[in-house]
Amino acid sequence: MAKKGILLVNLGTPDSPSTADVRKYLDEFLMDPRVIDVNPVLRTFLVKTIIVPFRAPKSAKLYRAIWDEKTGSPLLHYSMLQQQLLQQRLGDGYMVELAMRYQSPSIDSALQRLKEALISDIQVIPLFPQYASASTGSVQEKVMSIVKEWQTIPNIGFLNSFHDDDLMIETFADNAAKYQPDTYDHILFSFHGLPQRQLKKCDHTGNYCLKVDGCCNTLNDINKLCYSAQSHDTARLIAAKMNLPRERYTVCFQSRLGSDPWVQPYTSEIIEKLAKEGKKRLLVFCPAFVADCLETVYEVTTEYGEEFKALGGEHVQLVESLNDSPKWIDALERIVKKEVNTTAKTPQLV
Structure with missing residues (x-):
């Protein structure tokens, strides 16, 4: 054959x-x-x-x-x-x-x-x-x-x-379990960023993306191929697998380039906000990646970790990617x- x-x-x-x-x-x-x-x-x-x-x-x-x-x-x-x-x-x-x-x-x-x-x-x-x-x-x-x-x-x-594959979702949840998520003050689902103009191009109606309040919070026939909407759905599914209430996590986006507006909220700004609220320990997923890379190993662990500590936080823990699970x-x-x-x-x- x-x-x-x-x-x-x-x-x-x-x-x-x-x-x-x-x-x-x-x-x-x-x-x-x-x-x-x-x-x-x-x-x-x-x-x-x-x-x-x-x-x-x-x-x-x-x-x-x-x-x-x-x-x-x-x-x-x-x-x-x-x-x-x-x-x-x-x-x-x-x-x-x-x-x-x-x-x-x-x-x-x-x-x-x-x-x-x-x-x-x-x-x-x-x-x-x-x-x-x-x-x-x-x-x-x-x-x-x-x-x-x-x-x-x-x-x-x-x-x-x-983005919604159940075994992929389970793998991310399993990877987080070893860090005892309940011991962290807040959980971030930090996705790779994209310029907002690229999201708008995915809206073939021209009247939905970034015009409807909370347009990325749920998937529908208009935004089913939208990167941001799929990212929010991935985070929601991982959170559901972990029994996380909505107030315990935030979806955000990292790695901006240039001056044009990118998908928001930005991870760096969320980290600053959480530090000002007195949060000390953050657990961070990067579910846009199936293998650890510069954006996970260095950007989250080192750069965001140092930023958070400088703002009064104590620890940023990366949940490793899917890798060879x-x-x-x-x-x-x-x-x-x-x-x-x-x-x-x-x-x-x-």
Whole structure:
């Protein structure tokens, strides 16, 4: 029986924490028109002359702080473990490849390996629980731009999002349990940030996003593909699994870039607010990531931890990501088998 191809795609990471490699990574990442969705001339000017030259040396210093001497980048390390464990779980009937949207291993090289193995059915699984044009959408666009040049195009399916997968939700809740959540004053669900303009583009009615009070608090037919609405839903499901009352947690967003308004509330401002209220201990989830990375290991633990202490707080505890948790691999296996069985057929070009 013919093998099924599975392509796992995460965001990416520099090849090393050197300034040159970080500059190369940031350049590819930020030049993606789905990441900085402005006029191409303006994007090139901003990225090439302002953002990357100033940001690369600073980011390289942060990457060096989290870089492991043996395993390197935590995001790549855990992504590789996920690929290996999923391959073991699925067995010989599947060929599981890993790619990064930016840098190595590339999507092009992973697709080429599937092509050379004569795989005729490929399921692409962007490893982003919540859909965003700048992440999942960018992966989908990149894959299609590559395979459109092939003389024979295999059957290809794309997973849009899995923000409400119950095993993923359970894994996050399990990871938190060891920290005894009841001993913390407040719990944050801190998601990666996006410019508000990108959320507005997802509202095809033009009359809902950021115009209706609490538009992201519930999912409906209008906002079902909205990153912020899916993020709120993920937080609600994890909180429900943990029996957390609504007043015990806050949904917020981190990692802003530039002066345009981003999704709010901002994590840094929530931390300041909680410190002023006399909160001393915070437990922080980052449910936009399936593998620990710079934004979890350093931004939350170090940067927010130091900010909170400077404001009078005592401790910020990160709930680790899904990483190589067996239950998360269970979730991936179930997602794969469900998606493979429903992959839409595409015509063969000759």
